[in-house]
Amino acid sequence: MSVEKWGVFEAVLTGPAAGNPFVDVQLSAQFSQGATTVNAPGFYDGDGTYKVRFMPSAEGEWSYKTRSNVDALDGQQGRFECTASMAGNHGPVRVRHQYHFGYEDGTSFFPFGTTCYAWAHQGDALEEQTLETLGTAGFNKLRMCVFPKDYIFNKNEPEYYPFAKSGDGWDFSRYDIDFFHHLEKRVAELGALGIEADIILFHPYDRWGFAKMALEEDYAYLRYVVTRLAAHRHVWWSMANEYDFMLEDKPMEVWDHFFQIVQENDPYDHLRSIHNGNVTMNYDHSKSSVTHVCVQNWDVKKMREWREAYGKPVIDDECEYEGNILRNWGNITARELVHRYWICIAYGGYAGHGETYEHPEDILWWSKGGVLYGESWPRLKFLRQIVEEGPVEGIEPFAGSFPWGRTAAGGRGGYSLIYFGEHQPKHWGNGLPPEGRYRADVVDTWNMTVKTLGVFEGQNPIELPGRPGLALRLRMVE
Amino acid sequence: MSVEKWGVFEAVLTGPAAGNPFVDVQLSAQFSQGATTVNAPGFYDGDGTYKVRFMPSAEGEWSYKTRSNVDALDGQQGRFECTASMAGNHGPVRVRHQYHFGYEDGTSFFPFGTTCYAWAHQGDALEEQTLETLGTAGFNKLRMCVFPKDYIFNKNEPEYYPFAKSGDGWDFSRYDIDFFHHLEKRVAELGALGIEADIILFHPYDRWGFAKMALEEDYAYLRYVVTRLAAHRHVWWSMANEYDFMLEDKPMEVWDHFFQIVQENDPYDHLRSIHNGNVTMNYDHSKSSVTHVCVQNWDVKKMREWREAYGKPVIDDECEYEGNILRNWGNITARELVHRYWICIAYGGYAGHGETYEHPEDILWWSKGGVLYGESWPRLKFLRQIVEEGPVEGIEPFAGSFPWGRTAAGGRGGYSLIYFGEHQPKHWGNGLPPEGRYRADVVDTWNMTVKTLGVFEGQNPIELPGRPGLALRLRMVE
Numbered sequence: 038m039s040v041e042k043w044g045v046f047e048a049v050l051t052g053p054a055a056g057n058p059f060v061d062v063q064l065s066a067q068f069s070q071g072a073t074t075v076n077a078p079g080f081y082d083g084d085g086t087y088k089v090r091f092m093p094s095a096e097g098e099w100s101y102k103t104r105s106n107v108d109a110l111d112g113q114q115g116r117f118e119c120t121a122s123m124a125g126n127h128g129p130v131r132v133r134h135q136y137h138f139g140y141e142d143g144t145s146f147f148p149f150g151t152t153c154y155a156w157a158h159q160g161d162a163l164e165e166q167t168l169e170t171l172g173t174a175g176f177n178k179l180r181m182c183v184f185p186k187d188y189i190f191n192k193n194e195p196e197y198y199p200f201a202k203s204g205d206g207w208d209f210s211r212y213d214i215d216f217f218h219h220l221e222k223r224v225a226e227l228g229a230l231g232i233e234a235d236i237i238l239f240h241p242y243d244r245w246g247f248a249k250m251a252l253e254e255d256y257a258y259l260r261y262v263v264t265r266l267a268a269h270r271h272v273w274w275s276m277a278n279e280y281d282f283m284l285e286d287k288p289m290e291v292w293d294h295f296f297q298i299v300q301e302n303d304p305y306d307h308l309r310s311i312h313n314g315n316v317t318m319n320y321d322h323s324k325s326s327v328t329h330v331c332v333q334n335w336d337v338k339k340m341r342e343w344r345e346a347y348g349k350p351v352i353d354d355e356c357e358y359e360g361n362i363l364r365n366w367g368n369i370t371a372r373e374l375v376h377r378y379w380i381c382i383a384y385g386g387y388a389g390h391g392e393t394y395e396h397p398e399d400i401l402w403w404s405k406g407g408v409l410y411g412e413s414w415p416r417l418k419f420l421r422q423i424v425e426e427g428p429v430e431g432i433e434p435f436a437g438s439f440p441w442g443r444t445a446a447g448g449r450g451g452y453s454l455i456y457f458g459e460h461q462p463k464h465w466g467n468g469l470p471p472e473g474r475y476r477a478d479v480v481d482t483w484n485m486t487v488k489t490l491g492v493f494e495g496q497n498p499i500e501l502p503g504r505p506g507l508a509l510r511l512r513m514v515e
Numbered sequence: 516m517s518v519e520k521w522g523v524f525e526a527v528l529t530g531p532a533a534g535n536p537f538v539d540v541q542l543s544a545q546f547s548q549g550a551t552t553v554n555a556p557g558f559y560d561g562d563g564t565y566k567v568r569f570m571p572s573a574e575g576e577w578s579y580k581t582r583s584n585v586d587a588l589d590g591q592q593g594r595f596e597c598t599a600s601m602a603g604n605h606g607p608v609r610v611r612h613q614y615h616f617g618y619e620d621g622t623s624f625f626p627f628g629t630t631c632y633a634w635a636h637q638g639d640a641l642e643e644q645t646l647e648t649l650g651t652a653g654f655n656k657l658r659m660c661v662f663p664k665d666y667i668f669n670k671n672e673p674e675y676y677p678f679a680k681s682g683d684g685w686d687f688s689r690y691d692i693d694f695f696h697h698l699e700k701r702v703a704e705l706g707a708l709g710i711e712a713d714i715i716l717f718h719p720y721d722r723w724g725f726a727k728m729a730l731e732e733d734y735a736y737l738r739y740v741v742t743r744l745a746a747h748r749h750v751w752w753s754m755a756n757e758y759d760f761m762l763e764d765k766p767m768e769v770w771d772h773f774f775q776i777v778q779e780n781d782p783y784d785h786l787r788s789i790h791n792g793n794v795t796m797n798y799d800h801s802k803s804s805v806t807h808v809c810v811q812n813w814d815v816k817k818m819r820e821w822r823e824a825y826g827k828p829v830i831d832d833e834c835e836y837e838g839n840i841l842r843n844w845g846n847i848t849a850r851e852l853v854h855r856y857w858i859c860i861a862y863g864g865y866a867g868h869g870e871t872y873e874h875p876e877d878i879l880w881w882s883k884g885g886v887l888y889g890e891s892w893p894r895l896k897f898l899r900q901i902v903e904e905g906p907v908e909g910i911e912p913f914a915g916s917f918p919w920g921r922t923a924a925g926g927r928g929g930y931s932l933i934y935f936g937e938h939q940p941k942h943w944g945n946g947l948p949p950e951g952r953y954r955a956d957v958v959d960t961w962n963m964t965v966k967t968l969g970v971f972e973g974q975n976p977i978e979l980p981g982r983p984g985l986a987l988r989l990r991m992v993e
Contacts, residue, residue, distance in 0.1 A: 365921040459851040
């Protein structure tokens with residue numbers, strides 16, 4: 038038996054089906070290779086089946102031994118071979134260079150995420166269409182909820198529910214195995230497309246009671262979902278979408294404890310964050326259990342302030358969505374979203390995409406997936422390519438208020454990316470490096486063209502086309 | 516002899532020409548009508564000529580009597596008849612309804628200003644062209660400096676200087692009468708066009724020494740210029756352009772004292788303010804001598820914060836200029852300037868225009884005047900018309916963060932003006948008044964069209980074109 042490095046090894050065991058195995062049975066396994074041991078929790082998968090999943094991070098032979106309070110599951114042993122990772126498998130994403138990300142194998146990862154909150158609750162036809170769209174759209178991260186969603190444009194019942202039915206309600210101590218099999222399948226399919234799954238564990242948009250469980254039920258649910266999904270290398274944890282709209286039921290210390298539970302049940306230390314609703318309600322992302330900053334804020338020119346406030350990578354997941362619905366968070370133009378994305382990038386941060394065009398059947402990408410109708414996504418794909426051609430460590434913002442307070446710009450080493458946006462200078466020389474020779478390219482962020490202007494000495498003003506939506510890229514010539 | 520209400524009466528006297536009359540001679544006159552008396556300072560106008568100017572604010576007969584430390588100028592008496600003001604003369608502009616302006620006769624005044632800092636130092640041909648442009652451009656206020664300007668694109672010598680020459684330098688105790696005659700002529704010509712003259716008394720862009728006089732010389736200059744110009748009903752006082760770039764020579768208490776001197780020498784209490792350079796260096800406009808707030812700030816979505824901070828009318832004089840020069844304050848697109856102007860207006864404030872396109876002879880409107888090359892000015896003229904069709908008391912911003920934190924909107928009584936900008940909803944109902952019937956118009960801020968959609972009950976969503984740059988105007992139907 039073998040599994041590739043950062044793949045999912047699964048030990049399957051048989052044990053009791055009686056009682057409530059979700060509550061009654063404790064199971065874990067210790068995975069060992071040489072001096073390395075990793076303790077991975079296991080879970081009940083229904084019908085007397087138990088599983089322990091494990092993501093090996095080193096090639097070679099691994100052995101494991103289970104521990105359980107049930108004899109049939111205790112002391113089971115096995116071995117497997119961890120082979121080299123296959124093409125496209127770079128391991129989990131980690132924080133790197135303080136403000137940026139990278140895969141564990143050292144490959145850069147620049148998040149270009151989109152949002153389909155409830156896509157996995159829409160039935161196979163639409164879910165498969167979403168995957169097909171994601172296959173070519175150019176995004177490498179997806180924000181998605183575990184729970185189904187009740188909100189404007191989101192009134193359809195899901196096919197699966199996370200908990201077992203109990204009379205007219207739910208038995209929050211028993212998980213629905215079909216639900217989780219389905220969820221895992223969709224998560225795995227994202228992985229196969231090279232898309233990180235930013236798993237949202239709680240959200241307030243609920244009519245089933247999943248947002249208002251007792252805290253002990255929340256904790257148990259968290260342990261269960263994290264145990265099931267953590268061995269997928271491409272999983273990120275988001276404690277919530279808009280946690281601040283749930284503070285009445287789950288005060289701040291509960292969110293802190295959620296972080297703790299996730300951390301304790303995830304042996305791989307996947308990325309962890311949380312997402313605010315109100316722009317004034319940023320979570321204190323400086324807490325040590327938070328790996329990176331997620332904010333919802335339209336005011337992207339604050340990117341440098343967020344970086345400084347928390348000292349971690351910043352993703353403005355929701356800088357408003359391209360669309361035309363009645364709510365302001367979902368009706369900016371494609372040009373404006375592309376503009377905001379560029380500002381985030383040039384100021385050393387990252388942003389998130391979403392699309393919210395009115396649809397005759399209420400199939401809005403931001404929540405249900407489907408197809409993309411907008412005009413921003415190809416421009417963001419183009420921007421991703423620009424960023425991937427830049428410094429492997431990521432772009433650091435240029436400091437100071439002049440001239441970089443009004444022109445979003447950053448760089449690293451001999452590389453500068455200066456995004457002019459609503460500014461349209463005919464010449465530019467402000468703030469450029471005093472020494473060296475630079476190849477200058479004009480990037481048209483909307484028309485997706487790159488035109489080389491020539492090689493310049495840094496301080497000589499460079500003539501530009503003098504129209505909006507342009508960026509200047511400078512790369513030092515040896 | 517007669518003069519219209521709010522016109523300029525001028526008493527001309529003959530006195531000593533020897534010594535330094537600017538320093539040696541004190542002159543004023545007391546103007547009386549019934550129980551009203553106004554003390555107006557006088558000034559030396561060269562060649563033994565002295566003048567006392569007075570702006571009467573009530574019809575009927577006025578008498579005056581001079582006072583001086585020189586016998587020939589002391590105790591002179593006269594009378595004149597103040598007639599009704601002529602068409603187009605509404606008196607000086609005052610603060611009204613706390614956050615807005617109005618002429619003294621009760622007519623609304625909504626400032627739509629532009630900027631030609633050094634236009635009066637460019638020679639007759641260009642100055643007359645500027646006046647011709649202003650005659651149709653639609654602006655009703657102009658920011659202009661007393662002193663000439665030395666700065667990028669501004670290296671030409673002026674024809675006149677404010678002080679008498681003294682060897683290679685200046686005698687700061689003697690004013691150049693030709694300079695002031697010329698300045699007054701240009702100021703009067705603005706008045707004839709119905710344009711308020713926002714007179715900038717100091718600025719840092721100087722190679723002649725006018726920005727670095729001794730404080731007593733500053734004070735004497737201030738008294739002289741205010742005495743000469745104050746009787747023009749359309750004069751506003753701006754202590755400085757970018758006062759914070761002069762703090763080394765003129766610390767904060769000096770600026771406070773400048774306000775005091777202006778106030779003491781202006782019997783008509785014209786509007787007084789001051790303009791910052793750095794966005795973090797707003798003067799404390801809550802001081803009682805400051806009548807209204809001027810800021811330089813690109814971040815116009817802060818308009819409501821400035822209103823709240825100072826409790827006075829706010830003009831963002833410099834929300835960056837339409838143009839294409841290298842400096843960021845002078846290279847935003849016409850669309851962006853129109854966008855920022857609309858945001859200021861809908862949030863209950865005002866903005867300022869300027870134009871800075873590169874020019875083969877360095878004739879940039881923002882400093883020298885000439886002709887307008889841009890595309891924003893006709894859209895601002897259109898916006899002025901929209902505002903003048905609105906509530907006579909001015910537009911108050913709608914309160915609260917939702918939905919008005921992201922959509923600039925305000926109104927008064929049964930009137931609402933909702934500017935969507937980068938937002939493009941297909942339907943809008945958020946935040947509309949719950950009661951009443953409203954005639955809805957869609958305003959295209961760029962194409963300058965107004966299209967009536969019909970009459971709606973406030974809370975029913977209104978269908979909109981779903982493209983950017985639109986505003987919705989709602990007016991209650993009786």
